[in-house]
Amino acid sequence: MSGLWTVSSAAAVGVPWLERAIAPATEFGRRYNAQHAPYRPGDESLALAAIVRIQAVAQRISADTLDALHAKISRTPDPAEAVARARADEPLNDAELFDLTGFLDIVAEVRALGEAIVMPEIELPPLPVELREVLATGRTAAGTFYLDDRFDPALAAARADAAGARAAYDVLRSRLLERIGRYANVERVHDGGFILMREQMHGPLPPEVRVVREAATYLLCEVALDEAALEALRACEDADRRVVEIEERLRIGLGGAVRAAQRELEGGIAALGALDAFLARVRFAQRYETVVPEIVDVPEIAFVEGRYLPLAAALSEHDRTYLPISLALQGIGVITGPNMGGKTAALRTCGFLGACLSFGLPVPAQSARLALFDEIAWLGSEAARHDESLLSSFGSEVVALREFFERGARAPLVLIDEFARTTTPHEARALLIGLLESLRERNACALAATHLGAIAGALDAAHYAIVGLQKLQPLDEHRALRLDEALTRISAAMDYRIRRVDGETVPQADAMALAAALGLDAELLARARRHL
Amino acid sequence: MEVGAALLEGAQSAGCRAIAVVGTAKNVGKSVTVGAICAALARTSVPFAVVSTGRDGESVDSLRGTPKPPLFLRPGALFVTARSLLPAGPAVEILAQTRERSAVGAIVLARARAAGCYEIAGPPSVAGMRRVLDLVRTWGEPFVVLDGALDRLAVLSEGDEAIVVATGAASGRTVELIARDVQSLVRRLQLPLFDVQRPSYEVSGALTLAQARALALAGERRQIVVHDATRVAFGGATFGELAAQLDLRCRHVLRPIAVTTASVGPERFFEPRALLCAVARATRLPAYDVFAQACA
Numbered sequence: 001m002s003g004l005w006t007v008s009s010a011a012a013v014g015v016p017w018l019e020r021a022i023a024p025a026t027e028f029g030r031r032y033n034a035q036h037a038p039y040r041p042g043d044e045s046l047a048l049a050a051i052v053r054i055q056a057v058a059q060r061i062s063a064d065t066l067d068a069l070h071a072k073i074s075r076t077p078d079p080a081e082a083v084a085r086a087r088a089d090e091p092l093n094d095a096e097l098f099d100l101t102g103f104l105d106i107v108a109e110v111r112a113l114g115e116a117i118v119m120p121e122i123e124l125p126p127l128p129v130e131l132r133e134v135l136a137t138g139r140t141a142a143g144t145f146y147l148d149d150r151f152d153p154a155l156a157a158a159r160a161d162a163a164g165a166r167a168a169y170d171v172l173r174s175r176l177l178e179r180i181g182r183y184a185n186v187e188r189v190h191d192g193g194f195i196l197m198r199e200q201m202h203g204p205l206p207p208e209v210r211v212v213r214e215a216a217t218y219l220l221c222e223v224a225l226d227e228a229a230l231e232a233l234r235a236c237e238d239a240d241r242r243v244v245e246i247e248e249r250l251r252i253g254l255g256g257a258v259r260a261a262q263r264e265l266e267g268g269i270a271a272l273g274a275l276d277a278f279l280a281r282v283r284f285a286q287r288y289e290t291v292v293p294e295i296v297d298v299p300e301i302a303f304v305e306g307r308y309l310p311l312a313a314a315l316s317e318h319d320r321t322y323l324p325i326s327l328a329l330q331g332i333g334v335i336t337g338p339n340m341g342g343k344t345a346a347l348r349t350c351g352f353l354g355a356c357l358s359f360g361l362p363v364p365a366q367s368a369r370l371a372l373f374d375e376i377a378w379l380g381s382e383a384a385r386h387d388e389s390l391l392s393s394f395g396s397e398v399v400a401l402r403e404f405f406e407r408g409a410r411a412p413l414v415l416i417d418e419f420a421r422t423t424t425p426h427e428a429r430a431l432l433i434g435l436l437e438s439l440r441e442r443n444a445c446a447l448a449a450t451h452l453g454a455i456a457g458a459l460d461a462a463h464y465a466i467v468g469l470q471k472l473q474p475l476d477e478h479r480a481l482r483l484d485e486a487l488t489r490i491s492a493a494m495d496y497r498i499r500r501v502d503g504e505t506v507p508q509a510d511a512m513a514l515a516a517a518l519g520l521d522a523e524l525l526a527r528a529r530r531h532l
Numbered sequence: 533m534e535v536g537a538a539l540l541e542g543a544q545s546a547g548c549r550a551i552a553v554v555g556t557a558k559n560v561g562k563s564v565t566v567g568a569i570c571a572a573l574a575r576t577s578v579p580f581a582v583v584s585t586g587r588d589g590e591s592v593d594s595l596r597g598t599p600k601p602p603l604f605l606r607p608g609a610l611f612v613t614a615r616s617l618l619p620a621g622p623a624v625e626i627l628a629q630t631r632e633r634s635a636v637g638a639i640v641l642a643r644a645r646a647a648g649c650y651e652i653a654g655p656p657s658v659a660g661m662r663r664v665l666d667l668v669r670t671w672g673e674p675f676v677v678l679d680g681a682l683d684r685l686a687v688l689s690e691g692d693e694a695i696v697v698a699t700g701a702a703s704g705r706t707v708e709l710i711a712r713d714v715q716s717l718v719r720r721l722q723l724p725l726f727d728v729q730r731p732s733y734e735v736s737g738a739l740t741l742a743q744a745r746a747l748a749l750a751g752e753r754r755q756i757v758v759h760d761a762t763r764v765a766f767g768g769a770t771f772g773e774l775a776a777q778l779d780l781r782c783r784h785v786l787r788p789i790a791v792t793t794a795s796v797g798p799e800r801f802f803e804p805r806a807l808l809c810a811v812a813r814a815t816r817l818p819a820y821d822v823f824a825q826a827c828a
Contacts, residue, residue, distance in 0.1 A: 093620075190564075
């Protein structure tokens with residue numbers, strides 16, 4: 001999904017998390033995703049159709065059926081290499097034939113399951129019936145594969161001959177080993193090279209012993225086959241060769257059958273990949289209670305009870321509650337509010353919902369109305385640092401901004417997190433106003449989180465404010481401060497809701513109260529208050 | 533006496549469902565020992581599987597270019613190998629494709645359907661090997677013959693495997709050096725179980741040489757407890773020296789049951805009985821010479 005965001009912007013709005021959440025179970029599912037670019041402006045009707053299809057299935061399919069389909073697809077062998085080799089007229093090996101039979105079995109099972117649930121939105125992969133019947137000869141009840149005798153009567157006969165020849169040779173070789181054993185007075189000499197101690201030797205060595213090396217106290221020997229054993233060995237090797245020839249002929253024939261069904265197989269692989277990717281999206285929709293958004297072709301992002309799922313998941317792991325937020329932004333806007341109040345999370349939520357739409361996903365919200373963007377850019381505090389040794393934070397932000405403009409996105413969503421906060425406030429304010437003006441001219445949808453005052457007013461832009469801290473419970477001075485408790489207190493006192501502010505208001509940071517809640521020295525805070 | 537059968541009997545009488553064969557060096561007869569055990573298993577008709585922590589059964593040692601004995605399997609034997617090492621013929625039955633990979637490709641579980649020579653290969657990681665062994669055991673709980681590498685022995689820490697140590701002329705310049713070397717290894721593998729009643733110092737992960745030296749220098753008297761003997765990351769004379777100063781213990785004991793000797797190596801050979809007896813004396817374990825079908 002490159003091109004729609006830089007690596008750092010993707011990370012800032014939770015794209016890697018989203019990609020994991022909708023990751024297909026199979027290699028061909030991943031190939032399908034890699035071949036399908038994200039939706040961009042102009043793709044509105046396509047994106048909507050894809051989303052409606054996902055949501056429709058998510059609402060009707062049971063989680064059990066979804067799990068069953070997912071489990072089946074996830075253990076599908078990938079036959080792409082076998083198909084490619086068959087197409088190139090190369091003989092297939094037994095493992096590739098095993099893959100193909102396994103693949104066809106799973107396609108058949110998926111089709112059976114899909115046909116049972118009767119959902120026209122689910123496109124089932126085609127099944128090359130004839131090839132499946134041919135390969136079924138090698139399929140055992142346990143799901144294994146073997147070039148079975150039933151493939152060819154000549155193979156059965158050749159194998160029987162080979163087994164007989166092997167048995168005859170084994171008998172003769174065993175006799176030789178027994179004779180040597182009797183000579184050496186041991187139960188059995190090691191077959192494949194053995195040591196005879198001189199003290200074991202009684203009289204001249206028997207003819208079936210060939211000495212490889214002589215030492216003072218022992219001889220290193222091997223078995224010397226007599227004429228009968230040599231003849232039996234030759235017969236054994238000939239019989240084995242005949243088996244291998246027939247097996248090879250059979251593999252070539254099966255390769256031909258695969259080649260004949262190549263188009264259907266390739267169609268099946270592609271369709272199963274598409275189904276895998278589709279079902280992963282359905283699972284996402286079902287798990288995160290998504291809705292179909294209204295897709296507009298103007299720079300807008302609006303949602304009610306929107307959720308930034310990576311944060312919701314992280315909070316849930318720590319038994320903390322995530323509060324969804326609502327926002328309605330057209331064109332450019334500014335968001336202000338206290339530290340730890342969720343300004344950055346609001347930006348991330350916008351970016352995350354935008355990313356969902358680009359992937360053709362229903363969005364995690366109660367309702368949503370948003371545009372497709374040709375870039376989702378994150379500027380400001382988390383923008384990429386280009387050269388740690390040469391650029392300051394401000395320098396990195398500026399370079400990232402310059403590069404954003406150089407990319408020339410025509411309909412971007414730009415999320416600006418405290419841009420230029422490390423420079424002087426009056427210059428930072430000027431830069432931010434200039435940036436937002438430029439973005440407005442470019443028809444961007446942009447939201448800037450800032451502590452700087454009088455930005456929205458200067459631009460006549462929408463101003464949103466986090467409601468902020470309500471009554472903080474007093475800190476028990478006799479108890480040592482624990483960070484998790486402090487965060488719980490702050491979280492309980494913080495009203496994360498976003499409200500539209502009419503006119504310009506002085507941004508409220510609640511910095512003193514938050515610093516106190518986090519245990520900063522009271523005397524230091526008292527001194528600080530005198531300078532407010 | 534037949535060495536393969538004797539080793540198998542030793543493992544089975546100890547209640548083990550697997551034998552791991554580990555070598556003290558290359559070309560010390562590890563594959564010969566594995567082959568002898570497989571031959572004995574084939575004669576008893578006990579279902580079995582051969583698994584390797586590396587690559588085995590190839591005709592030439594890929595590291596040194598020296599000739600290696602083929603792994604000859606009879607019909608019915610299960611074996612784990614890489615897809616690329618499957619023989620062109622005779623055809624084998626493919627039982628399962630694993631998600632593991634070896635240096636020579638993806639790993640499959642197969643069954644020999646005709647007598648022949650096969651190459652085996654296994655996953656390089658302990659975790660991968662555990663998963664492969666779990667898979668193998670779903671196919672009728674076969675007896676497992678593990679062609680193992682010393683550094684992968686952690687896979688054995690579940691406790692129902694016997695260990696056979698293979699040593700030989702390739703392992704040292706003199707009989708005494710070989711005996712001392714294998715004695716140290718066996719002592720390490722025989723690390724005793726820790727005593728819950730006595731104070732102990734728990735080592736998480738591996739006990740390194742530096743850690744052990746520091747503990748010895750500090751005069752540590754508590755039990756030094758590792759998960760299992762494979763977590764002691766040093767051997768040879770150093771192990772003997774530190775084991776004499778520290779009370780080394782483990783949570784999971786391993787079960788070395790025998791040693792095999794190969795008196796002939798690529799560069800030197802020794803008098804077979806002298807080597808066999810020296811190794812038996814040093815390790816106080818039954819010692820077997822597969823080539824001479826002798827024991828001490």
